[in-house]
Amino acid sequence: MKESTTLPTHQSNPLLILQASQGWAALQLGEIWRYRELLGFLIWRDIKVRYKQTVLGVLWAILQPVMTMVIFSAFFGELAKVPSDGVPYYLFAYCGLVPWALFSGGLSRSVGSLVSNSNLIKKIYFPRLLIPISSVVGGVIDFALAFFVLIVLLILAGFFPTLNILWLPYFILLAIITALGVGLWLSAMNVQFRDVNYIIPFIVQSWLYITPIAYPSSLIHNEVLRALYSLNPMVGVVEGFRWALLGTQIDLGLTVFISSGVALFLLITGLFYFRRMERTFADVI
Amino acid sequence: MSTALEVVNLSKEYRIGAKQNQFNTLRDSVMDVATAPFRRLGSLMRGEAYGAAELSESLWALRDVSFTVQQGDVVGIIGRNGAGKSTLLKILSQITEPTHGQVRLYGRVGSLLEVGTGFHPELTGRENIYLNGAILGMSRVDIQRKFDEIVDFSGVEKFLDTPVKHYSSGMGLRLGFAVAAHMEPDILIVDEVLAVGDAEFQKKCLGKMSDVAGEGRTVLFVSHNLQAVRMLCKYGICLEGGTVVQQGDVSSVVNSYLKAAQRFDNPVPLQGTSKKEIFLDALRLKSINAPDWGVVEMGDPILLEFKVVCRRPVTGLNLGFGLRSESGERLAVCYSAPRQTFDLSAGTHIIQAQFNQFNVTPGLYAVNGRLEAHGIELDWPIGDSYQFEVIPSEVLLGTPQECLINGKFFIQPDWKQVVSQQVSNEASL
Numbered sequence: 001m002k003e004s005t006t007l008p009t010h011q012s013n014p015l016l017i018l019q020a021s022q023g024w025a026a027l028q029l030g031e032i033w034r035y036r037e038l039l040g041f042l043i044w045r046d047i048k049v050r051y052k053q054t055v056l057g058v059l060w061a062i063l064q065p066v067m068t069m070v071i072f073s074a075f076f077g078e079l080a081k082v083p084s085d086g087v088p089y090y091l092f093a094y095c096g097l098v099p100w101a102l103f104s105g106g107l108s109r110s111v112g113s114l115v116s117n118s119n120l121i122k123k124i125y126f127p128r129l130l131i132p133i134s135s136v137v138g139g140v141i142d143f144a145l146a147f148f149v150l151i152v153l154l155i156l157a158g159f160f161p162t163l164n165i166l167w168l169p170y171f172i173l174l175a176i177i178t179a180l181g182v183g184l185w186l187s188a189m190n191v192q193f194r195d196v197n198y199i200i201p202f203i204v205q206s207w208l209y210i211t212p213i214a215y216p217s218s219l220i221h222n223e224v225l226r227a228l229y230s231l232n233p234m235v236g237v238v239e240g241f242r243w244a245l246l247g248t249q250i251d252l253g254l255t256v257f258i259s260s261g262v263a264l265f266l267l268i269t270g271l272f273y274f275r276r277m278e279r280t281f282a283d284v285i
Numbered sequence: 286m287s288t289a290l291e292v293v294n295l296s297k298e299y300r301i302g303a304k305q306n307q308f309n310t311l312r313d314s315v316m317d318v319a320t321a322p323f324r325r326l327g328s329l330m331r332g333e334a335y336g337a338a339e340l341s342e343s344l345w346a347l348r349d350v351s352f353t354v355q356q357g358d359v360v361g362i363i364g365r366n367g368a369g370k371s372t373l374l375k376i377l378s379q380i381t382e383p384t385h386g387q388v389r390l391y392g393r394v395g396s397l398l399e400v401g402t403g404f405h406p407e408l409t410g411r412e413n414i415y416l417n418g419a420i421l422g423m424s425r426v427d428i429q430r431k432f433d434e435i436v437d438f439s440g441v442e443k444f445l446d447t448p449v450k451h452y453s454s455g456m457g458l459r460l461g462f463a464v465a466a467h468m469e470p471d472i473l474i475v476d477e478v479l480a481v482g483d484a485e486f487q488k489k490c491l492g493k494m495s496d497v498a499g500e501g502r503t504v505l506f507v508s509h510n511l512q513a514v515r516m517l518c519k520y521g522i523c524l525e526g527g528t529v530v531q532q533g534d535v536s537s538v539v540n541s542y543l544k545a546a547q548r549f550d551n552p553v554p555l556q557g558t559s560k561k562e563i564f565l566d567a568l569r570l571k572s573i574n575a576p577d578w579g580v581v582e583m584g585d586p587i588l589l590e591f592k593v594v595c596r597r598p599v600t601g602l603n604l605g606f607g608l609r610s611e612s613g614e615r616l617a618v619c620y621s622a623p624r625q626t627f628d629l630s631a632g633t634h635i636i637q638a639q640f641n642q643f644n645v646t647p648g649l650y651a652v653n654g655r656l657e658a659h660g661i662e663l664d665w666p667i668g669d670s671y672q673f674e675v676i677p678s679e680v681l682l683g684t685p686q687e688c689l690i691n692g693k694f695f696i697q698p699d700w701k702q703v704v705s706q707q708v709s710n711e712a713s714l
Contacts, residue, residue: 014389020382041419052407123402125379282381
């Protein structure tokens with residue numbers, strides 16, 4: 001208290017100064033590192049809770065892509081005779097659906113994540129970035145299960161991995177970065193504009209159509225159009241998966257380069273936008 | 286002693302209330318609906334909060350608040366609802382940013398604005414201890430080390446592997462508080478956590494809080510329970526309308542807050558009573574030995590004063606009053622009849638009731654008055670009660686705190702040893 005101040009008050013530098021921030025804030029990724037344990041707990045919570053009180057439990061992680069594969073194979077593969085770069089259509093489709101589920105699940109969960117954790121945001125401080133990050137990263141368990149099924153299918157069909165498979169982690173990371181980049185933008189917007197909630201199913205569905213999952217991107221012959229098409233980072237991810245696992249003969253270089261650039265751009269701008277909006281979350285959520 | 290935190294000219298503005306537009310024609314309102322998305326999108330891209338809600342009026346929840354807290358001080362923050370207490374704690378806990386001004390923190394802050402923040406109903410008690418601990422900023426190793434202590438303190442060990450959704454609300458609170466009680470920040474910030482839970486829970490919280498205070502940590506404590514503030518804190522800060530109106534020694538801050546809260550000279554005009562021919566104009570209470578109204582020491586002789594206005598003479602007036610505790614529980618009802626009735630002429634009269642002892646435990650109380658004559662009610666302003674506070678008496682120093690917190694009445698029987706039987710060692714062998 002002021003009255004009791006007898007010693008000078010500036011013996012040391014303050015640990016932390018709280019004041020109004022202006023404009024773009026620093027990302028402070030070091031802080032995320034300091035809070036890594038909490039990040040771990042949040043991811044663990046999301047995974048643990050996701051399939052509680054369901055009959056099929058984690059089987060849902062496998063059933064969703066598998067059922068989509070069956071429908072795609074029946075209608076696009078058999079009925080419409082969509083080409084599949086020389087591999088069986090069901091493998092072709094499933095190989096695209098597995099990374100797609102990682103991306104679309106992560107994106108959908110992250111968009112609503114801040115609003116559904118509003119009780120935390122209003123009551124305690126921690127880096128808000130942890131919330132969308134944990135909801136995207138929490139999808140890797142589902143991904144691992146669906147991926148395991150993919151490996152089984154590949155072995156049953158007589159495909160054996162080549163050295164290309166060493167690139168797979170890169171494509172997984174690319175899918176996560178894309179989901180996180182878009183998720184950061186949309187989750188921060190969703191705090192004030194709940195419209196985002198209504199748009200997201202439409203975005204995810206449209207994104208599925210502009211990603212070569214039901215059809216191969218080799219249908220696009222024009223070089224310029226292909227480059228434009230690769231602006232969708234998921235093109236790089238899905239074609240990369242097929243190249244790494246099915247050995248599809250496709251010229252990936254430019255596609256992956258463009259896709260990676262766009263994904264990184266989305267992530268960095270998303271981080272800055274999120275940090276800028278973060279300071280008002282507790283007041284408007 | 287060194288500084289734990291400094292608050293310098295802190296202000297916080299909130300936007301409230303939507304802009305009201307008058308639309309004269311259908312075309313205008315359609316245009317407004319059509320252009321609103323662009324307006325809102327514009328504010329979104331400029332990074333303005335409140336864009337979507339189009340809030341335009343502002344409210345200063347805090348204005349130029351400054352104070353310094355030394356290490357090891359236990360500071361109580363009091364004030365009415367809307368005085369800015371919670372906003373201040375939210376800024377200190379880094380949940381929201383101030384609009385102007387600065388807070389300098391010289392230690393790690395742990396804040397407890399709610400018990401059990403982040404509890405997930407689907408997770409078990411054990412899992413929630415870890416989750417909640419991590420959210421409160423404890424490391425996994427810390428939680429593991431204190432796990433048994435936490436479980437012990439919470440008293441829910443039997444249900445540790447049951448999902449929290451099956452817990453009673455009291456169990457959930459106890460578990461939440463148990464986790465929070467084991468964090469070890471340099472500066473602890475606690476909001477109204479005592480407002481929830483039953484008496485036993487409150488007692489446990491208070492006990493733990495005074496332990497923490499005793500360990501030499503810096504504590505900032507917000508509560509409506511003035512009794513708790515007075516017991517735990519050495520210093521007080523009183524907020525009103527977003528500014529600091531008083532700071533200093535806790536009892537003087539609490540006393541002047543109470544005095545400001547209930548001025549007898551300016552009683553709330555009792556609704557509708559002015560139409561009555563005979564009515565109770567005001568009520569007040571003080572200790573016989575002290576000049577101030579509204580605050581009495583426990584065990585003191587008390588004076589309760591009625592101000593009665595008569596527009597016609599009245600005979601056989603019977604005065605009554607009811608005493609209620611802070612939680613609204615009715616503790617006593619009393620009438621002057623048959624011991625005493627009053628015959629009053631037209632005019633204003635002061636009538637006093639005197640108690641030689643008034644042994645309720647410390648806390649806030651309210652008293653209501655009622656007038657009747659010959660069994661007919663004349664006035665009963667039921668909504669207007671007079672509040673007063675009973676504070677612990679220095680004469681009773683050394684009384685266990687339990688006697689002051691639990692129970693409504695403080696009783697002091699005379700103790701006497703009546704029969705003693707010596708157990709002889711030879712006989713027991």
